[in-house]
Amino acid sequence: MSKKVPQEQYEKTLSYRLKVWLEGSKDLYVGNLEMKPQSLPEENEETRQLRRRDEQRMRAHVYDMEHNREMGLFKKLYRIFSVLFCVFLVVMLLIGVADLPPFGNADNPVNNEVSRRYIENGLQETGAVNIVTGMILDYRAFDTLGESHVLFIATCTVLILLRVDQKKGRNGEKEAEVNDRAFEPKNDVILQTAARLLVPFIIIFGIYIILCGHLGPGGGFSGGAVIGAGLILYVSAFGFAKTERFFTAKTYKWMSFGALACYCLSKTYSFYTGANHIESVIPLGTPGAILSSGLILLLNICVGVVVAGTMYTFYVMFRKGGY
């Protein structure tokens, strides 16, 4: 009982496009994908020789063996000593490792009252079902506070190294766009379709990992990395014009400041009350519930925000040098 549809209408359907694509009579990329062809600079015999000569001159200048006996000696000795040093280090470490307590033995020094309390009382004391989260965000929260600032300062260092100040005005933006497109294709249909399907799930999954960090495997670091990966996929599929609607340098600045300040202040409260033997007003809640385990959920969210921002910023800086 098939109904004959007019040719024009048929050409708009999905099955027709699939058929065309399978037959190979139409390439989806043609007319859509914009990409600068990357070509090496043209070379003939003359330029090649010129290049070789330059390289040799540079090498002769940098490693001036004739006028610099020390350098030659150094290069030879360097090879010998580096091998010797590595062998020495390897042997030393192997000897050290060979005498360590056997792995997995119950009498090892590491199986002491410290780990016992983490395992036995972790749930009651921190309220986190996931003991690891309880350890890093409650027992030893100060280390993790430092660790999240490591990420922050790493981003700042990358900003110092790679951020280029955008030229103001319309031309500047256009130029940045053209430069960005030099190595990245635009309107890649496959990537865009995949990204459209995957990105929501990736980001939701990342949020899930962060929010359930105290209930099961996961937490701020891993969840933040997943969200960051989702953002990176999105920006490589759709370009900066779309992400800049919700993520700019300003967003990152306030986001990381907010998260770190929140972490810092909430933990300051808990450190202060702990050290001065003041009862903390933060309830632990019922273990297993989403709103439980005191500050851990909040801290996981803060860490997740910082990690996601860091990952995305790294990508953006290495690709374009600005948001």
Add this chain to the structure above:
Amino acid sequence: MDFIRNFSFFSIVLSLFSGPLSSILGRKWAKRVNTAEIILLGLMSVAVLWYVLQTGEAFVYTMGHFPAPWGNEIRAGVLEAFMAAFFCLIMLLCMWGGVRERESEIEASKQNLYYIMVNLLLCSLLALIYTNDLFTAYVFVEINTISACGLIMIRQNGRTIEAATRYMIMSLLGSGLLLLGLCFLYDLTGHLLMSNIQEAVHALVANGQYQTPLLVSISLMCVGLAIKSALFPFHTWLPDAYGYSTVSSAAILSSLVSKGYIFLLVKIFYRVIGFDIISSSKVIHVLFAFGIAGMIVGSVDAIRENDIRRMIAYSSVAQIGYIYMGFGLGTTAGVIASIYHVVCHAATKSLLFIAASGITDVSGGSRHFEDLTGAGYRNKLAGVAFTVGSLSMVGVPMFAGFISKLYFAQAAVGHTVKMLPTLIALAISTILNAVYFMKTVIRLYTPVKDGEKKAGYGTITVRQQPVKAVALILFILLNVILGLNAEPVIGLIRTGLEMFS
């Protein structure tokens, strides 16, 4: 009264918080926040020092609701509080001394990033000083490394990028070795808290268990921290990093960053392993040998150098050698001399870097010796400051460097085997120091003949750069005070070390 116990924790958290805070501020406000923060931190450290001296014993501060082996804790004694206060003072003066260079050499839009680096660097130094937990120390060593890289390369020219890359590679190697040593130690003792590790290590030594891994662990930690504090032969990253970065970075790196690691090493010696075990182990002989080699090699390199900034940087290699030589003596007297030298070198080297920038400013920006002739007349205060710094480094009485050399010699005299090498190395190194520092000072005060005046020779008076002048004058005062009245500082260090155990 007891509220002062919170101050050591507050000072860490405050500097940690001011890092992200500077990222949302403009450069002017970031600078104000930075200055205010350093002053506040210094005052709080002084208060902690006062409190500890009053009570006469160190206190631990539990970070959170869980006591020590489970949670984190910090510990403040006399030495910790004194070092914290001193580092804050030096940091403040370094920031003041380089303010003009910083503002002209760094892109305006990146200047607030500089303050983030400085704030977090100070935070990591304070945490390294106060921490009572080895893993916390490692986390803050990471912050310290990354921020030091940022400080080097924020003045962007090719050489700083190269220097920062070198610094990063060497420094990460050091961190890696430190981490390995830490893992070994954790595997052997099952603890990360310093006092618990010490108990466990003493039990191991008494039973004669696991001696090889223990030795490997100690040597890995020593080598890791030696690389990070530029002990010869790991000093190759140093001259470029100190020589080409902006002047306050160079001053901070030479006087604070490497000293933070050295202080951590002292803590490892006294609080983690126990000094009796360290002084009977063979690791300190290695440190002693390389310390002495560093004293000589660093000075010889400095004599051969034609660039004033790099010369001062090479001089740092020699001074780090002194410090490790003091550790290598294996006596408490040696360690006291080393810690005093840490203090004196921090006060002197930053003075020299800042004075050198004042000297090169009036010599057309050139750092080569032939262009520096007569610069002491063109910028009088910088000339005087450089002279004071040189005299102190050479070890002339009345200045800080003399006292530390005296204490090194005194510490060596008590030692049967190491006395002769130490005294000979001290003598040779002093002569070499005198050669290159006096060469510079004489050149600074050689008048320029009329025909030889070069383009770019200008004069700078105190009025034109008041902030820098204040920093230089305070540095000079600090050097003279440390030189004339060293007893209180030595006393503090001695009580502090007693409190360590």
